[in-house]
Amino acid sequence: MSLPRASYDPRRVFLISCPSIPFYRHRRTIGVYLSGALFAIANWVFLDAAIYSAHAQPPPDAPYDTVPVHVTFLDWLPGIISMIGLLVVNLIDKDRLTGEGAFGGSGDSRAVWRARVILFLGFAMMAGGLAGSVCVLVLKYIIQEYPEQYNFYGIAAVVQNVSLMLSAVVLWLAQNASEDDEYNYQLTI
């Protein structure tokens, strides 16, 4: 009563392995670089809108403010929340989530539970930042029927939050990928 010996690793989920991408060994480094670039792009897209708005002042002899809307602290808020969420998500030790590894090796289920709650809070803050930026775009810019060009301020904030989320996801994937690295994998077998 013995099963035939499997020719593939029985721990694998898929029969056909993922084709190895080039620079396979450097994917962690590339992922971290990509994540940093996305982070910087996110913040510069929004800072572009903020600086552009700060320099779009009416001439001093204008009878009234000819610029209908400016970037205020309200526009900064979703990005700040997203950035705090990104920090929280990436500060968690990945070993603690599974209860394995050097630190959480005792299988302390309460510690794992706490780590997961903190992780959930971090992702919730990033999602909240994204939702907030969409809210600001709709409520402050699209509904108010300003000239078309001012929607750019709100769209920049949405782009910022999407890029921050992408940055966090890329960083997460890049740092977790090395856990089941092919080299380590063969060592464990």
Added chain:
Amino acid sequence: MAIGGIKTVILLSFILAAGFLLVILSCALWSNWLPLLVALTFVLAPLPNAVFAHCAPDALSAEYESSGAIDLGHFLTAVTIVTGFALPGVLAHSEVIRPEACVMSVVGGVLVYGTIIAYSSVFKQETEEF
């Protein structure tokens, strides 16, 4: 080997001088010294990797993964390089500096950064050989 090294150093110093010339011209031609920040950014760009390179695990140690400090260095490097490209673009978009100054400062900053990277890689190879 020595003559080749000297030639490389002279070539790199010329490129570095050309880079700084472009950056300073982009500031001085329009008497607006904000593009100098771009040169500062590109000069500081190799710094995080240089600082955190000492945290790399040894070849003999049991750890095969790179540590978090290395990742932080790579992250900061990428942020700084993108800042070097984005800062003049943003300044030119809000008409603080001229578009010509933007292009000149970016090209100059890339030349400076390329010089630093090329110089450090050449120097590294020599130390590994001996």
